[in-house]
Amino acid sequence: MQLKQQYNAAAELSTVAAQRHSAAARTHSECARSAVREHGTYKRKQTIKKLTTKKKRNTINVQVEE
Structure with a gap:
């Protein structure tokens, strides 16, 4: 019975x-x-988006290291 309940869940x-x-x-x-x-x-829009997010991440990392 318990197995059936687990399966249903x-x-x-x-x-x-x-x-x-x-x-x-x-x-x-x-x-x-x-x-x-x-x-x-x-696709063009997507690649631009990816580049900007990478830049943002790098600047955050630099700020944390300083």
């Missing part, structure tokens, strides 16, 4: 995780579509 958790994942994927695809609509491409 695990199944419920995986269902919730799957729903959250699909919601995140939906948001991501909407964002990508709007980026393509506005800028013609999606």
Whole structure:
């Protein structure tokens, strides 16, 4: 009986995780579509974003070391 309860709990958790994942994927695809609509491409915007975040991280590290 306890094993069945554990199985049901695990199944419920995986269902919730799957729903959250699909919601995140939906948001991501909407964002990508709007980026393509506005800028013609999606990748260029993404690489710019990555570079800026790396710069920010480096400056934070430098400040901590000083």
